[in-house]
Structure formats: C-alpha cells, structure tokens
Amino acid sequence: xxxxxxxxxxxxxxxxxxxxxxxxxxxxxxxxxxxxxxxxxxxxxxxxxxxxxxxxxxxxxxxxxxxxxxxxxxxxxxxxxxxxxxxxxxxxxxxxxxxxxxxxxxxxxxxxxxxxxxxxxxxxxxxxxxxxxxxxxxxxxxxxxxxxxxxxxxxxxxxxxxxxxxxxxxxxxxxxxxxxxxxxx
Numbered sequence: 800x801x802x803x804x805x806x807x808x809x810x811x812x813x814x815x816x817x818x819x820x821x822x823x824x825x826x827x828x829x830x831x832x833x834x835x836x837x838x839x840x841x842x843x844x845x846x847x848x849x850x851x852x853x854x855x856x857x858x859x860x861x862x863x864x865x866x867x868x869x870x871x872x873x874x875x876x877x878x879x880x881x882x883x884x885x886x887x888x889x890x891x892x893x894x895x896x897x898x899x900x901x902x903x904x905x906x907x908x909x910x911x912x913x914x915x916x917x918x919x920x921x922x923x924x925x926x927x928x929x930x931x932x933x934x935x936x937x938x939x940x941x942x943x944x945x946x947x948x949x950x951x952x953x954x955x956x957x958x959x960x961x962x963x964x965x966x967x968x969x970x971x972x973x974x975x976x977x978x979x980x981x982x983x984x
Contacts, residue, residue: 820868820872821905821906821961821964823868824864824865824868824869824906825909827864827867827868828860828861828864828865828910828913831860831861831863831864832857832860832861832917835856835857835860836857839856848921850918850921850922850925853917853918853921854914854917854918857913857914857917858910858913858914858917861910861913861914861917862910865906865907865910869906905960905963905964908960909957909960909961912953912956912957912960913953913957915949915952915953916949916950916953916954916957918949919946919947919949919950919953920946920950922942922943922945922946922949923943923946923947923950925942925946926939926940926942926943926946927943930943958978959978962975962978963978966979
C-alpha cells in the first residue's frame with residue numbers, strides 16, 4: 800500500500816536518487832521487505848511465525864537497508880551533475896548539520912515505526928486467522944482492536960515524521976496545521 804501511495808505523497812522537484820535520500824531509503828526498505836517475505840514464505844510454507852520472529856526478520860531488514868542507505872549517502876560523495884554544462888542553480892537543500900542530524904534522527908525513528916507497523920499487521924492477521932478457525936471470542940476481538948490501533952498509530956506517526964522532515968527542508972507547498980500542533984516556530 801505504501802509503495803502505491805508514495806508517488807502521490809512525494810512532491811519533490813527533483814527525481815535524482817542522489818538528492819532524495821529519504822524516499823530512496825523507503826523504497827529500498829519496502830522492496831527488501833517484499834523480497835524477504837517472499838523468500839521466507841517459500842522456505843517455511845505453513846509454518847507458524849511468532850511476533851518475535853517477525854520483528855527480528857522485518858525489523859532487521861529495515862535496519863539493514865537503512866544502514867546501507869545511510870552509509871551510501873554519507874560515505875559516497877554526491878555528484879554535482881552529469882556534465883559541467885548541465886549544472887544550473889545551486890541545490891536548495893540546506894547543508895547545515897542540524898538538518899542532517901534531524902534527518903538521521905527521523906530515519907532512525909521511522910525504522911522503529913515501520914517495525915511496530917509490521918508487528919501490528921502480523922497481530923491483526925493472526926487474530927483474524929484465529930477467529931476464523933476457533934470462532935470469535937472476546938480476547939481475540941480485543942487483540943485485533945489493539946493491533947489495528949497500533950497499525951493506525953504507526954501510519955499516523957510515519958506521516959507526521961515525513962511531514963516534519965519535508966517541512967524542515969522547505970518542501971511543503973500546502974501546510975497542514977493539524978500536523979504542526981505543539982511545534983515552535
């Protein structure tokens with residue numbers, strides 16, 4: 800779902816991967832998660848998966864992709880352009896340490912939010928399967944409600960983090976005041 804919605808959320812002016820670390824990292828995480836889930840499902844068909852296993856595998860995948868992306872963007876020098884003739888106006892990205900530190904912090908929190916969302920999805924699916932097999936019971940309905948609330952909270956926090964990061968970089972065209980409650984200007 801996130802991969803389908805991402806092009807509509809992303810309103811950046813440039814499409815160069817070298818200038819889009821956040822969305823490139825998200826794309827890497829989502830692509831790696833799909834590959835890992837496909838391989839994992841093929842290797843263990845029908846085997847029960849605990850929430851801890853899901854957290855370790857999916858969270859580990861997200862963390863690994865984030866570290867690879869962070870390393871690539873911090874260790875590899877960014878190319879200025881394809882040729883000297885094509886270089887135009889300087890980049891609008893702020894080069895301050897504060898923005899870089901905020902981006903790193905936001906990325907780290909985002910990985911945690913993705914892991915929490917993966918656990919919530921796993922809990923929701925588990926509750927639905929148990930209710931389908933054993934019948935509807937109050938504890939399973941409660942577990943499903945908690946899992947769906949956790950998933951909703953994960954989506955909200957992820958949206959707020961992306962908004963905050965884009966707002967800090969000056970990329971927001973239409974401000975959403977509800978997302979800015981409690982911010983200092």
